[in-house]
Amino acid sequence: MGYARTKKISFERELNVKMKRILTGDRPTGRLHIGHYFGSLKTRLELQENPNYDPYILIADVQALTDNFNNPEKVRKNVREVAIDYLSVGIDPNKTTIYIQSMIPETAELTVYYSNLVTIARLERNPTVKTEIAQKKDIFGESVTYGFLGYPVSQAADITTFEGEIVPVGEDQLPLIEQCREIVRKFNSIYGEVLKEPKALLSNAKRIKGLDGNEKMGKSLGNAIYLSDSEEEITKKVMSAITDPNRIKKDDLGNPDICMVAYYHNLFTSKEDVKAVCEECKAGKRGCVACKKQLAKNIIDTLQPIREKRAYYEAHPEEVDKILQEGTEKARKVAKETMKKVKKAMKLDYFD
Ligand code: TRP
Ligand code: SF4
Numbered sequence: 001m002g003y004a005r006t007k008k009i010s011f012e013r014e015l016n017v018k019m020k021r022i023l024t025g026d027r028p029t030g031r032l033h034i035g036h037y038f039g040s041l042k043t044r045l046e047l048q049e050n051p052n053y054d055p056y057i058l059i060a061d062v063q064a065l066t067d068n069f070n071n072p073e074k075v076r077k078n079v080r081e082v083a084i085d086y087l088s089v090g091i092d093p094n095k096t097t098i099y100i101q102s103m104i105p106e107t108a109e110l111t112v113y114y115s116n117l118v119t120i121a122r123l124e125r126n127p128t129v130k131t132e133i134a135q136k137k138d139i140f141g142e143s144v145t146y147g148f149l150g151y152p153v154s155q156a157a158d159i160t161t162f163e164g165e166i167v168p169v170g171e172d173q174l175p176l177i178e179q180c181r182e183i184v185r186k187f188n189s190i191y192g193e194v195l196k197e198p199k200a201l202l203s204n205a206k207r208i209k210g211l212d213g214n215e216k217m218g219k220s221l222g223n224a225i226y227l228s229d230s231e232e233e234i235t236k237k238v239m240s241a242i243t244d245p246n247r248i249k250k251d252d253l254g255n256p257d258i259c260m261v262a263y264y265h266n267l268f269t270s271k272e273d274v275k276a277v278c279e280e281c282k283a284g285k286r287g288c289v290a291c292k293k294q295l296a297k298n299i300i301d302t303l304q305p306i307r308e309k310r311a312y313y314e315a316h317p318e319e320v321d322k323i324l325q326e327g328t329e330k331a332r333k334v335a336k337e338t339m340k341k342v343k344k345a346m347k348l349d350y351f352d
Helices: 011-015 034-048 061-066 072-089 105-117 120-125 127-135 151-161 171-191 231-239 260-268 271-282 288-315 317-345
Strands: 020-026 053-059 097-100 166-169 199-202
Touching: 020 034, 020 151, 034 053, 034 072, 034 166, 053 072, 053 317, 061 072, 061 151, 072 097, 072 288, 072 317, 097 317, 105 151, 105 171, 105 317, 120 127, 120 171, 127 151, 127 171, 151 171, 151 317, 166 171, 171 199, 231 288, 260 271, 260 288, 271 288, 288 317
Parallel strands: 020 053, 020 166, 053 097, 166 199
Antiparallel strands: none
16 A cells, blocks of 8 residues: 555545635656755645645646757656655645646647737746746757747646646746736736636745755755755765865864854754754864764654655556546646636637
């Protein structure tokens, strides 16, 4: 018996009575790391326990292809990796519907209709897209593709296909939600009040810095600890983390405020122990190597249950596929209902 199948679906959840639909998602471009864990996964775990919500998580393979169109293998492989990451941290398919974006053609269809309601200038002004285009000169050169520039339109379709009312996001995603709201308002003003305007739920989770002190933890930056990292990999990475550069000898007085090891102790170590770490560091009574070893052990221990579940799902790929397939089938039903309403409003319901 698998991990995912043990909980009973609550009656209310099954009927979707008075539940607000929540939509979130990730681009499957790499495995998830502890930045994702503290940034979005923890919030999702809490939300799936709330009986007022009906959460959907999409694995955004279509969106991943907008800047990885020449690497379909990478996207394909990471769809399953990301799904396993979700299941390993405790996303429960009986409570959260996990689905694959490309398997919902209704979303692509809706994207086409929405594209009439957005100007190119407006897309070019979207701060998230603007920043990303600037970072992706190696892919796009001086002229970005139609698909990438338009991904906010497809993201608006992701959300509204499911009548998502709440979209928990990080700050960087706010302009995308705003753009979605604009599209919805425009649609409703032309075709009638059909769509729900979603609200962003800004997570209070903070962004986790990288091992090198960079403000962002990311694959391309090579400064991340992955949920799937082995004990050896975690230890190796922690040993390379940036510490207070002024500390050379053990009795040099240290400053934990500028040390990444102390920063991660705050996330993985008990309050009392963090206090001891900081006091001993400041007093020059703590060696950095021992300090790092203690941290590595705490990270390993914290991620242990996640690693165990991951091993289970890696050994049972058919179970992961089944979960994705069932989630996608359920999502498709909802999408079809929405599309019916949309097409009726747009006078495209020819043979109904
Ligand atoms: N843009 C999101 C990201 O990069 C992924 C995403 C795609 C998404 N569609 C979505 C998030 C809909 C929330 C709602 O992480
Ligand atoms: Fe950082 Fe610990 Fe070294 Fe202090 S003792 S600088 S907290 S690694």
